[in-house]
Amino acid sequence: MRAARTFIAVLILTTALAPAPAGAQDAASLAPPPAGITQLDSPPTATWRALHADGRVDTRIELKQLLGGREEVFVAGSDLAEILQVGRFWRPDVRKLVLRVDDQRLTFTVGARSVVGAQRAILLRTPVAFHEGQAWIPLEFLTDVLPELTARTVEVDPERQRITLGQRRVNVTGLDIRRGEDTTELRLRLSEPLAFRVDDSRLHDLVIKIYGGALDPRDIALGQPQGLVNDVTSRQEEGFALVEVSLSELATRYQSLAEDEGTTILLRIEQAPVTLIPDPVPRGPHIVQTLPPESRGREVNVRRVVIDPGHGGTEVGAVGVGGLVEKDITLAVALQLERILERREDIEVVLTRTDDSFLGLVERTEMANREGADLFISLHCNAWADPRARGVETYFLAPAKSEWDAQVARTENTSTAAAEDLDFILWDLVQNLYIQESATLAEEVQTRLAEDLGLPNRGVKQAGFRVLVGAFMPAILVELGFLTNDDDASRLRDERWQRDAAEALADAIVEFRARMDALRERSR
Amino acid sequence: MKWVLLTVVVLALIGGGAYYVLTLEPTEIEEPVEEIDVAEEMGTRSITLFFSTADAQGFLRESRSVPTRRHRDEEVELVMAELLRGPRSQAAVNAFPRGTKLRRAFLDSSQRILYLDFNTALVSNLNPGSATELALLGSILRTVAIDFPEIESVQILVDGLEVETLGGHIDLTRPLRPENWL
Numbered sequence: 001m002r003a004a005r006t007f008i009a010v011l012i013l014t015t016a017l018a019p020a021p022a023g024a025q026d027a028a029s030l031a032p033p034p035a036g037i038t039q040l041d042s043p044p045t046a047t048w049r050a051l052h053a054d055g056r057v058d059t060r061i062e063l064k065q066l067l068g069g070r071e072e073v074f075v076a077g078s079d080l081a082e083i084l085q086v087g088r089f090w091r092p093d094v095r096k097l098v099l100r101v102d103d104q105r106l107t108f109t110v111g112a113r114s115v116v117g118a119q120r121a122i123l124l125r126t127p128v129a130f131h132e133g134q135a136w137i138p139l140e141f142l143t144d145v146l147p148e149l150t151a152r153t154v155e156v157d158p159e160r161q162r163i164t165l166g167q168r169r170v171n172v173t174g175l176d177i178r179r180g181e182d183t184t185e186l187r188l189r190l191s192e193p194l195a196f197r198v199d200d201s202r203l204h205d206l207v208i209k210i211y212g213g214a215l216d217p218r219d220i221a222l223g224q225p226q227g228l229v230n231d232v233t234s235r236q237e238e239g240f241a242l243v244e245v246s247l248s249e250l251a252t253r254y255q256s257l258a259e260d261e262g263t264t265i266l267l268r269i270e271q272a273p274v275t276l277i278p279d280p281v282p283r284g285p286h287i288v289q290t291l292p293p294e295s296r297g298r299e300v301n302v303r304r305v306v307i308d309p310g311h312g313g314t315e316v317g318a319v320g321v322g323g324l325v326e327k328d329i330t331l332a333v334a335l336q337l338e339r340i341l342e343r344r345e346d347i348e349v350v351l352t353r354t355d356d357s358f359l360g361l362v363e364r365t366e367m368a369n370r371e372g373a374d375l376f377i378s379l380h381c382n383a384w385a386d387p388r389a390r391g392v393e394t395y396f397l398a399p400a401k402s403e404w405d406a407q408v409a410r411t412e413n414t415s416t417a418a419a420e421d422l423d424f425i426l427w428d429l430v431q432n433l434y435i436q437e438s439a440t441l442a443e444e445v446q447t448r449l450a451e452d453l454g455l456p457n458r459g460v461k462q463a464g465f466r467v468l469v470g471a472f473m474p475a476i477l478v479e480l481g482f483l484t485n486d487d488d489a490s491r492l493r494d495e496r497w498q499r500d501a502a503e504a505l506a507d508a509i510v511e512f513r514a515r516m517d518a519l520r521e522r523s524r
Numbered sequence: 525m526k527w528v529l530l531t532v533v534v535l536a537l538i539g540g541g542a543y544y545v546l547t548l549e550p551t552e553i554e555e556p557v558e559e560i561d562v563a564e565e566m567g568t569r570s571i572t573l574f575f576s577t578a579d580a581q582g583f584l585r586e587s588r589s590v591p592t593r594r595h596r597d598e599e600v601e602l603v604m605a606e607l608l609r610g611p612r613s614q615a616a617v618n619a620f621p622r623g624t625k626l627r628r629a630f631l632d633s634s635q636r637i638l639y640l641d642f643n644t645a646l647v648s649n650l651n652p653g654s655a656t657e658l659a660l661l662g663s664i665l666r667t668v669a670i671d672f673p674e675i676e677s678v679q680i681l682v683d684g685l686e687v688e689t690l691g692g693h694i695d696l697t698r699p700l701r702p703e704n705w706l
Contacts, residue, residue, distance in 0.1 A: 051587065053572075053670070058587065157584065159615050164585060169706060238582075311692055318653045318691075326653075361688060380693075383653030385617050386578045395654065398704070458581065463658055466688060466695035479654050 038068040039129060046161060050083040053153070053166030059083050061163075066136060072126040074136035077108070083165060084152075090134065097128075097135040102150050110135050117149070147236065151216040172215035172234075172241050177226045184227030186245060186267040188220070193262025195396070195435040195462065197443065198254075206245040206254060206267065211439060211462050212398070213241030228269045239461065262432070299520050300437050300474060302513035304348045305341065306373035308467065309334040310380040310477075313358025318383035320483025320492075327356065329492050330379040333480065336502035341509070361467045369472045375441065375509065376475035378467050381492060382482045390485040391456030394446040395477045396438035397431045397468040430472050437474035441512050445478055448508040453500055455481065455488075474512075478505070567592055569599075573607050574666035575616035576659035583666060584616045596672070600629040600638060603671055607663060619660040621649035627684070631675075637699060638668065641681040652691020661694055662705055669702035677701050 043064040050059045061079040065071065077097045081088035089098040095110035107116040110130040115122040122145055126138040142154055142163070155164040174189040188208070199207040220234035220243055231246040247254075247269060255268040309330035311317030317326030331353070338349045350371050352364045368376045382393070431438070442460045450457035458479075468475045480501055481488035491497040569592050574583040590602040604626045610618035623645035630639050650656065661680070668675055677699035680687070687696055 051585070053585070157615065160613055169703075315692065318651050318656075361692065380654065382655050383651045384580045384655040384659070385619060386580070389579050389655065393654070463654070463693075464695045464700075465654075465693055466697070467692075469695055477654070482653070482655070484651070484653070 039066055039131070040068050049162040051162060051164045053164060063139065064131070064136065066129045066131055073139040074129055074131070075139055075142065077135040077137060080137055080142065083163070095130060095135065101146070104149065108135055108137055115141065115145070122149070148217060168214050168216065168236070170214050170216050170219070172210055172213045172220060175220045175222070175232060177222070177229055179227035182271045184229050184269045186229055186232070186269065188243060188265040190263045190265065193258070195439050196265050197436065197439045198256045198267070200254070204247045204249065204251070206247065208243040208245065208265065208267070210241045210243065210265070212239070215241045228271055239459065300374060300516040301520065302374045302509065302516055303346065304350060304371060304373050305375045305377070305509060306350045306352060306368040306371060307334045307337055308352040308364050308376065308378040310378055312353050312356055315358055318381055318483050320381070320383065321486055321489040324483050324489050324493055326381040326483060329381050329480070329498070331356065332495070333379055333498050333502050336499050337505050340502050340506045347509070347513070362470070364467055365469070365471045369470070373473050376471045376473055377445070377505070378477040380477060380479050382479040383484045384482060387484050387486065390482045390488045391458040392446065392449045392481060393458035393479045394442040394449070394460050395463050395465060395479070396435065396442045396460070397475065398462040398464050430470055431468060431475060434474045437516070438476055440515065441474045442476045444512045445476060445505060445508040448504040449478070449480070449501065452504040452507070571603050571606065572667065572670045573603070574663045575611035575613070576619050576663060578615060578617055580617070580655040580659045583662060584611070584613060586611055586613065586616070596635065597630045600672065601626060603667060604629060604640065607667055617659070619656060619663055621645055621651070623649050636674065636676040638672070638675045638678045639681055640664065640678060641684055644683050647682050647687065647690055650691050652693065654693050657690050657693045660690070661700065665700055665702045665705035669706050675702060
């Protein structure tokens with residue numbers, strides 16, 4: 001399994017400073033602790049709580065620093081089995097501990113760093129220790145290895161000395177690969193429609209970022225090359241899942257599309273037909289091309305951009321340090337952005353408001369639709385109870401889910417408002433048509449703002465923003481910074497910073513436009 | 525002869541027994557899996573509350589117990605009262621604005637749609653930012669998802685009425701699904 005190999009590689013990189021490698025697990029099974037490190041008889045001990053996410057299991061476990069002068073923390077094999085609620089099997093003669101975690105038998109050997117599983121081997125940074133008549137497992141197994149091997153989640157809260165265990169709700173459920181003569185089709189099965197984005201900036205690699213995706217890396221992995229796909233690995237990140245597809249050198253282009261109402265992500269990878277005439281196109285970084293997704297009938301040609309300064313009039317928005325008001329800053333940045341983009345002859349800018357007037361949320365999107373806008377960017381400033389929070393974040397709409405619609409229809413069918421609601425629900429789905437472009441635009445804007453302005457990057461996120469529902473074009477909402485944070489607030493009120501932010505936004509729009517132009521060009 | 529036979533039988537038994545013992549696989553130690561919720565038997569139930577982290581990028585859990593009630597909506601009110609009371613941990617933050625109170629919680633006839641009716645402080649005292657709205661709604665919906673898994677959707681009301689948003693961000697015109705917030 002490739003996912004494991006990647007993981008081991010990462011571990012090996014981090015082992016440079018670790019004790020002498022223990023080598024193959026059998027040879028090392030009875031090895032003493034590495035030279036220069038002594039095991040303590042009465043090690044520092046802390047009592048932590050281990051909880052299950054459902055709140056039912058609440059166990060106290062002891063964590064010990066067994067090695068003198070080293071910070072590695074160990075948990076007893078018996079405690080580990082108890083909190084994971086798995087079968088435990090200890091062979092004192094060879095000092096081996098076997099845990100049955102889900103469908104895997106994991107064998108730990110005292111003195112060895114390797115954990116032998118059913119199908120793969122894992123290397124820990126620190127060897128398994130022996131203490132009080134049993135095996136003690138380095139805590140990194142629980143925090144780093146377990147979530148990679150299984151769909152279990154582990155959260156560590158050092159401040160409150162507790163570990164919370166849970167089960168990941170998986171919605172990226174499977175991987176299929178079908179080989180044709182000149183094409184290879186890779187399908188990712190989803191249990192609900194999710195927005196995704198394919199990054200093809202790396203030669204021979206496609207990285208699929210699935211927003212809100214949750215996966216078990218064992219499900220989304222490939223054992224051996226199939227057709228034009230050499231390898232598939234996956235990993236879970238906070239808020240999204242990443243699937244890396246490594247392509248054969250024969251692959252010349254690909255196409256990405258959503259199928260089955262968004263519950264399948266299809267990558268169609270193509271190989272150029274073999275000809276005897278030499279290919280005039282130089283190979284190299286451009287070997288992988290993007291074809292426009294077929295699932296959409298609409299092309300994005302960025303000519304008219306609607307900028308929406310958040311809040312306004314009696315609705316002041318967030319209030320920050322020194323009485324700074326959100327509606328003023330969003331308007332100032334929007335006016336700067338208008339000025340910058342107007343210098344370009346090929347982009348037209350429309351602002352939803354040009355002064356301190358009130359405008360409803362739906363009116364803003366309606367205005368963009370009426371104007372035939374090709375892009376909608378809503379500008380906002382953030383606020384939070386803790387003044388330490390700071391940084392920039394960009395949102396696009398969480399796609400409307402058909403099951404959700406069915407649910408609403410079910411609950412509403414007793415009321416008389418059914419027809420009106422149906423209209424509403426369909427209008428909700430409009431933004432779904434542009435969800436990939438909105439994700440691309442959000443990534444572009446977030447990268448420019450975080451990199452060009454050196455702001456803490458809080459990431460691209462999805463949420464159900466009222467102002468984005470019903471936008472018939474790629475649409476995003478940008479939170480430029482926290483008015484409730486001193487550093488952010490002093491930037492936000494600074495006119496020069498406002499201009500720099502507007503420049504970064506303009507650059508992102510121009511880059512997005514170029515990307516969309518290139519897509520259209522290739523589809524001709 | 526009898527003695528010889530007896531000796532052979534005894535030796536065979538010992539040998540067989542020894543072979544059996546020697547080839548015996550070490551037995552698996554099964555750890556107890558069943559959990560008994562002691563609190564439940566005493567007329568209280570343990571609940572899980574979710575509070576936003578200080579950076580508003582995630583959530584921390586806290587366990588508490590509340591008295592059990594015959595009606596689900598009354599139990600929801602008790603859980604929400606605990607949530608509004610705020611976290612005990614220093615690492616977590618109470619996202620609700622000052623003065624927020626739950627006026628009433630009620631379930632529809634199917635027992636699957638939960639209406640949470642808050643007082644106007646939820647809107648009038650809110651310093652609206654996406655982070656605040658998402659943290660506040662996230663703590664409600666995650667708590668409902670774990671403590672009342674049978675509830676399919678939650679409709680937020682303010683002073684008995686539907687609101688478009690709390691402060692100009694997250695769409696509240698239709699019910700929210702707790703499972704989407706986990």
